[in-house]
């Protein structure tokens with residue numbers, strides 16, 4: 366069987382300094398696949414040919430129940446783009462990244478090329494680069510101590526440099542948010558289709574494909590029949606069981622929402638990159654992070670985020686942060702040759718924008734009604 370955890374053992378000394386642009390882009394993609402993704406679906410495909418790399422949303426790994434609009438899929442792939450940028454800078458390159466405007470209706474998200482050589486690398490870049498293979502979601506109870514002021518400042522900056530926003534909850538807002546998490550858990554667990562979907566990704570046989578969360582050693586049929594909240598959707602309490610609602614605040618010193626100004630593709634990408642930069646900044650400072658994203662996955666609780674917390678724009682992802690008590694186990698990754706492949710299919714050029722007035726009108730209404 367493949368070692369589905371070997372992706373984490375990447376060695377920077379293996380960078381093909383004298384190789385072709387394709388060799389270099391393929392190597393950078395090995396850092397991209399260490400990004401987080403919903404249920405560890407890894408919904409990305411990197412196709413490298415003719416000096417460029419096309420990143421596609423791999424809809425074979427879509428989640429029709431929990432993520433019907435592929436919003437979280439785009440966030441996951443955008444997190445992977447940020448890893449690419451950080452790794453490229455570390456190896457002395459800037460990237461030319463062109464986004465396909467129609468990615469939400471098709472599959473191709475971006476075409477990426479090596480651009481200029483960079484002679485100066487910032488200390489910040491080195492810290493973030495080192496954090497890529499070190500980072501994991503931490504679903505253990507955190508120490509209840511609040512985060513230090515300078516850590517909070519660094520985390521907020523990580524989000525804002527990518528053009529997204531972060532709202533850090535005060536104590537009252539934390540209680541409101543926890544109620545929304547509990548309500549969303551209840552609504553999702555009452556839905557058999559949700560239970561079937563999550564069961565498929567948490568099943569222990571996922572270890573054969575190198576995706577999902579097989580480390581939790583769950584059995585598909587047990588998950589389909591249970592309606593109790595799962596630790597993987599909340600986090601583990603100090604006793605090793607799923608944390609109950611009344612202990613969630615104590616185990617989550619910081620609860621915050623990362624959002625974007627609008628629901629456009631460009632803004633979702635900003636939110637995904639901001640999320641990744643925050644995760645790397647947190648890792649480099651010894652801060653643990655996990656997500657409690659269920660309120661963003663249900664229309665009613667997503668609206669309550671705006672009503673009860675006074676948020677504006679689009680809430681994209683909810684993070685829980687604190688100083689860790691325990692180091693988490695890594696999640697598997699699919700073998701590189703299943704996600705980074707050598708020859709493209711179809712054209713790798715971004716489509717030329719239609720100048721036709723009718724298609725412009727159609728695109729305008731599509732964006733208006735499909736904006737999430």
Ligand SMILES: Cc1cc2nc3c(=O)[nH]c(=O)nc-3n(C[C@H](O)[C@H](O)[C@H](O)COP(=O)(O)O)c2cc1C
Nearest residue numbers: 401402403404405437440501502597656657658696
């Ligand atoms: C958009 C997005 C949403 C996520 N939502 C949740 C969530 O609601 N609960 C959770 O425990 N983990 C969530 N995760 C984390 C994934 O489960 C995690 O990234 C994946 O299992 C891979 O593990 P790793 O990040 O440690 O490599 C989310 C990740 C992404 C990118």
